[in-house]
Amino acid sequence: MAGATRIGGRAGLLTALGHGLVEAPLVVGLAFGLTRFLALPGVTAAIGIGGGLMLAWMGWGLLRAPADLVAAGAETRGSPPAGSLVLGGAIASVSNPYWVLWWATVGTAYVVAGLRHGVLGVALFYIGHYLADVIWFGAVGYGVAAGRRVLGARAHAWLLAGSGVFLIALASYFIYYGLGQMGRIA
Template sequence: MELSGIFITSMMVAFSGAMMPGPLLTVTISESHKKGFWAGPLIVLGHAMLELALVVALVFGFKRFFTSDMVVGVIGLLGGLFLLWMGSDMLRGAIKKTVSFEVNSFSKIKIGPVVAGIFVSISNPYWTIWWATIGVAYVLAALKFGILGLIFFFTAHILADLICYSAVSFMVVTGKRFLSERIYRVLISICGIFLILLAAYFIFSGLRFFLRV
């Protein structure tokens, strides 16, 4: 695969992942209501910081660590608990009517968009699996071209995320004026329920990986 192929296919793969429903998309919608358009890019910044650290780790030969059932299982369990906490807090705020897009909603959650981008990413065990399989393959292909190959791969990967989640933030912010408080709380309730269900799935999946050890 040439450098152009690495760039184009890396972006396409990243787009396909970013467009799928998941915790990062849910949190982007929530944070965009609270903090405006820049929530999306800032969440991607946190996500990119984590992935950059992971690429460096993979380059230095820690693939075996990230393919360990023990590691994936622990991440699944801890990540599921984190998603459960976030989803419960969102649902509780919607039910108690303490959330509003006119005020700083979810005030109990003290983490900002950048930190949220880090924790929401690492809370998903299949993010680890993706990097332990597809990500490793891309890193190895990119390394054939040295540092330049890694730059092409990583830039395309993050650019796709930035475009996707910035677009989501833009749509949320521009459409916010057409949302009533009731519709907004319904949206937050749906997001909260989704995260709780996803948390249960991740915890179950984490247990399966953990019990393989």
């Protein structure tokens, strides 16, 4: 949601689009049995390690963002291209191990429940799920955009740094989990 400080809440909606573009084929894949593949230890290990590395990179980016950029106002740098926010939403989704875990468990159960009503059931589930994502990402995007004005530049910089530390800690957990799935950690 870094784009929200530059272009406002619209960044959340563009991020939701990228998120939805990777979820649509995933829902179709789950309807055709993809869950068995996602449950393989090698796949979960790769998702854990790869997702952990991605989260660490994102956390590091938040930590090294210069405070003067936040203080000066990130919106003065110009708007990021819409495509980069859509791509960012897609990458953030597929690199998040919890996203994969949710779809391999809870999401699969919903897809199976939808299949009881045929293709229409799965389509209606996906549309409802996607609309919930749009509402969530939109609310977060608008909240981030407004938060900088409400908190002030210094508090916003500290919040971003704290978020970076949190992401790095979460990344460490995912990498640890992935190595454990490979048998590298007892």
